[in-house]
Amino acid sequence: MTNTFTVKNPATGETLATITRNSVDEIEQAIQKGHDAFQTWKKTNAHERARLLTKWSNLIQENKLAIAKVMTEENGKPLAESIGEVDYATSYIDWYAEEAKRIYGRTIPAHVDGKRLMVSKHPIGLVAAITPWNFPAAMMTRKAAPALAAGCTFIVKPAEETPLTTIRLTELAHEAGIPTNVIQCMNGQGRVVGKIFTESELVRKITFTGSTPVGKALIKASADTVKSVTMELGGHAPVIVAKDADIDMAVAQTITTKFRNAGQTCVCANRVLVHESIIDEFSTKLAEKTKQLVVGNGLDENTDVGPVINEGSYEKIVQQINDAVQKGAKVLVGAKYDVDQERKSFFVHPTVLANVTDEMEIMHEETFGPVAPLTAFSDLDEAIKIANNTPYGLAAYFFTNDYKVGNYLFDNLDYGIIGWNDGAPSAAHVPFGGMKESGLGREGGTEGIEPYLETKYLSIGNLFE
Numbered sequence: 001m002t003n004t005f006t007v008k009n010p011a012t013g014e015t016l017a018t019i020t021r022n023s024v025d026e027i028e029q030a031i032q033k034g035h036d037a038f039q040t041w042k043k044t045n046a047h048e049r050a051r052l053l054t055k056w057s058n059l060i061q062e063n064k065l066a067i068a069k070v071m072t073e074e075n076g077k078p079l080a081e082s083i084g085e086v087d088y089a090t091s092y093i094d095w096y097a098e099e100a101k102r103i104y105g106r107t108i109p110a111h112v113d114g115k116r117l118m119v120s121k122h123p124i125g126l127v128a129a130i131t132p133w134n135f136p137a138a139m140m141t142r143k144a145a146p147a148l149a150a151g152c153t154f155i156v157k158p159a160e161e162t163p164l165t166t167i168r169l170t171e172l173a174h175e176a177g178i179p180t181n182v183i184q185c186m187n188g189q190g191r192v193v194g195k196i197f198t199e200s201e202l203v204r205k206i207t208f209t210g211s212t213p214v215g216k217a218l219i220k221a222s223a224d225t226v227k228s229v230t231m232e233l234g235g236h237a238p239v240i241v242a243k244d245a246d247i248d249m250a251v252a253q254t255i256t257t258k259f260r261n262a263g264q265t266c267v268c269a270n271r272v273l274v275h276e277s278i279i280d281e282f283s284t285k286l287a288e289k290t291k292q293l294v295v296g297n298g299l300d301e302n303t304d305v306g307p308v309i310n311e312g313s314y315e316k317i318v319q320q321i322n323d324a325v326q327k328g329a330k331v332l333v334g335a336k337y338d339v340d341q342e343r344k345s346f347f348v349h350p351t352v353l354a355n356v357t358d359e360m361e362i363m364h365e366e367t368f369g370p371v372a373p374l375t376a377f378s379d380l381d382e383a384i385k386i387a388n389n390t391p392y393g394l395a396a397y398f399f400t401n402d403y404k405v406g407n408y409l410f411d412n413l414d415y416g417i418i419g420w421n422d423g424a425p426s427a428a429h430v431p432f433g434g435m436k437e438s439g440l441g442r443e444g445g446t447e448g449i450e451p452y453l454e455t456k457y458l459s460i461g462n463l464f465e
């Protein structure tokens with residue numbers, strides 16, 4: 001019996017496709033093929049790898065609207081965001097096509113006469129990637145691009161909620177001339193495929209984007225074969241609005257970071273800490289702007305906020321809102337839901353909660369939904385203590401025009417990504433990643449290709465004997 005799963009539109013419940021899960025044998029064969037292909041791909045010169053990556057990027061751009069439509073249909077995000085994600089995804093390919101040509105080594109002055117010392121970088125081998133549903137294009141290329149640029153071969157397993165985008169990107173890579181066994185897409189349940197990936201000695205690296213619990217399991221499972229791991233995990237981003245902040249700008253940037261992808265990003269604001277002297281004005285303005293956001297099907301050009309991905313996400317978000325309200329939070333806007341149990345579509349209206357306190361679940365558990373909890377602070381050290389009081393350390397944001405306050409916050413916030421008067425810091429040419437239980441390693445920027453490289457040191461002795 002074939003093992004299949006259906007891909008549904010979270011806005012309408014429509015079945016978009018039925019996908020066959022790859023069997024254990026097929027995945028093991030793909031691993032062998034990827035390992036074998038590595039022996040050739042690693043010898044492909046960097047400029048040829050760069051040329052093929054650029055061709056891939058161009059093909060994606062030529063198909064941008066079609067890819068974006070599929071992404072909106074399977075993920076739910078507004079079409080404009082899907083179009084933006086396709087651009088974001090190709091920006092990683094473009095950046096690493098160039099980085100392929102800059103994988104430099106170095107020579108080291110010898111400590112002994114007649115010796116010559118050299119260091120060079122080499123691809124780590126076959127890379128296995130597991131990606132989430134919230135950015136099915138960018139989370140794939142953020143891994144595939146540096147891996148292929150470094151000379152590695154690559155297998156990706158997308159989330160079962162959103163496989164269609166990743167399947168299409170893989171097809172376009174092959175159309176661009178990247179050999180079929182150099183980049184492959186396998187479909188299946190995470191636990192099943194992850195076990196095959198981590199147990200294989202031929203897989204030399206695991207790169208994962210997803211929840212922290214799954215990341216921890218993958219790290220443990222990778223230990224038996226001492227695999228390199230890159231982990232982009234959960235977050236719980238604080239926003240600190242200092243008393244001197246430009247309130248209108250802080251409101252606009254908080255909206256940007258909070259409600260993108262219906263709040264389903266790892267770097268979304270999850271707590272909004274506002275100085276007590278300005279919290280009334282900030283809260284009123286944030287609620288007014290939030291009320292203007294349009295909830296609907298992502299294919300409707302007027303939509304700002306689409307559905308959440310599934311019933312489980314919906315139930316967690318509602319639980320956090322109800323818990324907060326029961327413990328004294330005030331709903332300034334939202335806490336409204338459009339649910340169709342027959343279609344299994346779940347819309348959460350953008351929500352702003354005031355008077356949030358530390359006892360509430362939302363202050364400690366990642367929401368992954370369109371809910372902005374507001375809490376007041378009286379001094380900066382109190383805000384920093386609240387902000388750092390989490391196992392996570394991915395993204396944090398603050399708003400101030402005081403350079404001393406800004407530098408003090410930057411120095412004392414334990415986060416890998418920090419936005420100062422900026423709610424949208426991500427880009428392909430910068431290091432993206434977190435501290436503590438938000439992950440291991442970085443993706444993007446010059447740091448993002450290092451995890452796919454091994455360092456070799458050569459000592460030539462008795463050179464002139």
Ligand SMILES: NC(=O)c1ccc[n+]([C@@H]2O[C@H](COP(=O)([O-])OP(=O)(O)OC[C@H]3O[C@@H](n4cnc5c(N)ncnc54)[C@H](O)[C@@H]3O)[C@@H](O)[C@H]2O)c1
Pocket residue numbers: 130131132133134135157158159160188189190191192193194195209210211212214215217218231232233234235265266366368394438439
């Ligand atoms: N740090 C980042 O860059 C980043 C980006 C996006 C999402 N995330 C995080 O991902 C989470 C939401 O995404 P999600 O719900 O898809 O996460 P998830 O961990 O449930 O799933 C992510 C991927 O892992 C697979 N998976 C699930 N269980 C697995 C297992 N036991 N072994 C191996 N693979 C398994 C899934 O099939 C999917 O492909 C949030 O916590 C979010 O913060 C982090």
Ligand SMILES: O=C[C@H](O)CS(=O)(=O)O
Pocket residue numbers: 134135138264265266267426432
């Ligand atoms: O959700 C995770 C993404 O990495 C967020 S971003 O689009 O890279 O900012």
